[in-house]
Amino acid sequence: MTLSLDQFNLVYNSLSLAVAAMGAAFVYFLLARQSVHEKYRLAVTISALVVLVAFYHYMRIFDSWNHAFVYDPATMSYTSGVPGTLPFNEGYRYVDWLITVPLLLTELVLVLKLSKDVTKSLLTRLIIAAIAMIVLGYPGEVSPVTEKLFEFGPRGIWGILSTIPFLYILYVLFTELTKSLDRQPEAVKNRVFWLRIIVLATWGFYPIAYIVPMVISDPATAEVIRQVGYSLADILAKPAFGIVVVGIAMIKSEEEKAAA
């Protein structure tokens, strides 16, 4: 695959943006956790761990991207799959999600401080569904892109299997979780609304990125859209999501203080 200098750099700079965003978010969450009531500290700690793990993976993805291409100054373009390059490792993203997606769902549930039974039941089901979603997506992701959309080769079939737990997660977040929100203050409800919008908007991008190589015939364009899209979605899904979680933890900490 050959990318123009601009195409290569768009991905390169998006990956670097993600490294910077994850690293800065890690330090912010570490500091913010000291300002929240100890009841809500674990949720903020988990936000910090999520962006730390993502920081590590974006460092690796960035290196892998650079080793996957050779630059030709004559044509000002980058080429992969030729001697002197290594294959780009898409696996990092799946390893990252395997750790971070269950943790993101955990921080969302923990910061609400629902009853112990509800927390346990929500977490068990959400974590199992999250792991199923990612494990089922991976074989499809690494299958060669030989099929178009709706041809139902391995890429399509694994994709559909992986979508089932994804829909289940959305169902739990948008119906069951809503029932548990009755006793939360208005400001918290409002923020939970935004957390769910982030989940819908950013997680919703992942299936699109997965489908992109099946609908866009130019592999270079498809790859650029995928990599830039994944990176921006991750920045929303992890640091931005965590910032809203910290906001909820702050509001609820004020309440604790007022009640004490």
Place this chain on the structure above:
Amino acid sequence: MTLSLDQFNLVYNSLSLAVAAMGAAFVYFLLARQSVHEKYRLAVTISALVVLVAFYHYMRIFDSWNHAFVYDPATMSYTSGVPGTLPFNEGYRYVDWLITVPLLLTELVLVLKLSKDVTKSLLTRLIIAAIAMIVLGYPGEVSPVTEKLFEFGPRGIWGILSTIPFLYILYVLFTELTKSLDRQPEAVKNRVFWLRIIVLATWGFYPIAYIVPMVISDPATAEVIRQVGYSLADILAKPAFGIVVVGIAMIKSEEEKAAA
């Protein structure tokens, strides 16, 4: 040895998963130790040290794995043992275990806060047995795989010698430790049950990985099973084990608070 791209990447991504898991666990244990009563802090500190040591070793193992193979873009495969490669250093794992296995047993005993005499007696015997287990396993691990199972060459004989202290450790954990648990609350007993299951399930994998090259004739498949298996076993045996230890420390800290 030649590995397909998928085989190589499965090991590569498992090693990277272990790096990320150990690093995130280190930060979590450092933060969690602030939240437990000082009586239980040493056990959580040791959990942090275990995953820090393992983080370092997985960085090294990851690098060693990458330097042990050369990629050929034409056949999309990785080959070891050819000019330009270095031998893969299996020794890192043994050095890691030499430090981390005695520490894991120490954190398990310390978090229970048994009487001083019982603690001392358990620790002395468990640590000596752990060191014997690892030191006796290493010469067998580095012996060339020329024998099949039950042929009793050097690999088999060292393996058997190493199994004796392993069985002794299980004996101590499943009988003597049980006697000391009488006065522990139900929630703690329940967690100690899980700690022992983790020890049995994960440490039980190491002899299997040791035997794999003697029973699976395809060296590439055997190597992939070994490396992925070791990595997953280490993630359970160190971060997951440590999370249960933190759970015990939290429960016992609550008790201290209630009693005060």
